[in-house]
Amino acid sequence: MNVSFTAHIKCSECPIRHRAVCARCDDDELQTLEAIKIYRSFEAGSPILWRGDELKYVASVVNGVATLGKTMEDGRTQMVGLLLPSDFIGRPGRNEIEFDVVAATDVTLCCFERRPFERLIETTPHIAQRLMEIALDELDAARDWMLLLGRKTAREKIATFIEMLVRRQNIQGLDGASPDLALPLTREEVANYLGLTLETVSRQLTSLKNDGVLTFTDRRHFEVKDIAALQEATGDDADGGVIF
Amino acid sequence: MNVSFTAHIKCSECPIRHRAVCARCDDDELQTLEAIKIYRSFEAGSPILWRGDELKYVASVVNGVATLGKTMEDGRTQMVGLLLPSDFIGRPGRNEIEFDVVAATDVTLCCFERRPFERLIETTPHIAQRLMEIALDELDAARDWMLLLGRKTAREKIATFIEMLVRRQNIQGLDGASPDLALPLTREEVANYLGLTLETVSRQLTSLKNDGVLTFTDRRHFEVKDIAALQEATGDDADGGVIF
């Protein structure tokens, strides 16, 4: 079984309480959400939604990593988003999903039935506002990614991706823990995210390793040895180009 | 002078009345907007906003075409959006713009001071909802463009771009008028939009012309001779992949 329902966690103890769509909600509003939410878990590798599926639920990622992708007729695929904890899945006012959503690691979602959630948006400005903010943040991220896809070299793409992982994993409560970071995707998935082939991804990672920028503890875990060199290799200027 | 103020047009007679941020407003709400809007015009080629500028105004494009782009330190640029009539410029809740906005043709904007507009959003759900919808549409468009930038060939990119122009110019009131369409960008601008060089754009346009898909009346005007072949050349499947 690759989908399962999971024990209820209280919103007030939820690890994404202050970043997800519920971030601005007060206790009363949280109570309402609490009543209509369901947790669902997916195993690494299993599909969460396929393009064209009816959107019965919208959801927040509670933990794990999911990918949002498009596929062409001939099989070429492009990932258009990486969904980390607190990211939102689904679009209010649409009843079909436009993308394939796949669990890259084991994933737990906090799901709300779409219809009741849509009604909630209309009556709860705190949710509508936060959703707006999330949509606009994603739009900014998508546009930064367009620069990456259209103009960056393979090495710059990889460096930018790694740097984004560092930044986003640091935001989460992992500070002070082990200094090594998880690479939540296979080489092929990274390639699909960056508009490259898996061989190019492999070569560029090896190259960053040889240049002393990264070390790998195993294929899915690495450590950044030279953050300045990594930053330099992204092609972004020092301050700008923030992805998330 | 490349910026000028323009005579006031009544909202009720505005060509973008039913597609812009004001689309859902009733007469009363329109009245409020009417009071705080200002038209501004820009000549082709002149900058509207630079990255880092203070966002004093948000605006809708009334007519003309503007481009939204990012520039890297070394001068590489990537266009991340094409702003056609009814498109929205600016992000409520941000006081700096993240992109360069440039008038590609002569452009007229319907501008609202940002602060009063932000207050309006909070009191006028019709505007907030429409803005949300616009943001989500742009996000979908950005993600479709990511597929283009990451995975499509030069020919597919050009075909997709042309097809998008056809679709978007048909939405506007031009049906039945002249069958030839405007190419609102230079070859270099098209290249920046598609993640190509201007030479590649030129070669691919020539190739589509030689294949009988397009004819050019002059460099900025063309006619689609074989819409099926154009569609085929985009690499998208028949129904899906809608860009706007």
Place this chain on the structure above:
DNA sequence: CGCTTCCTTGAGTAAATTCAAGACTTGTGG
């Protein structure tokens, strides 16, 4: 008319892809 800008076309090059082979990991069953 001459200047500038924009566009086209050609030839050579470079970056990333494709194709191919083999190595490392992980899990399963003997």
Place this chain on the structure above:
DNA sequence: CCACAAGTCTTGAATTTACTCAAGGAAGCG
């Protein structure tokens, strides 16, 4: 515990696509 298979990753060689560099032609503007 080992052998084997499947999946994943690395590395090399050849190829391809789009880029760079270069020259010249058309269009627009003073």
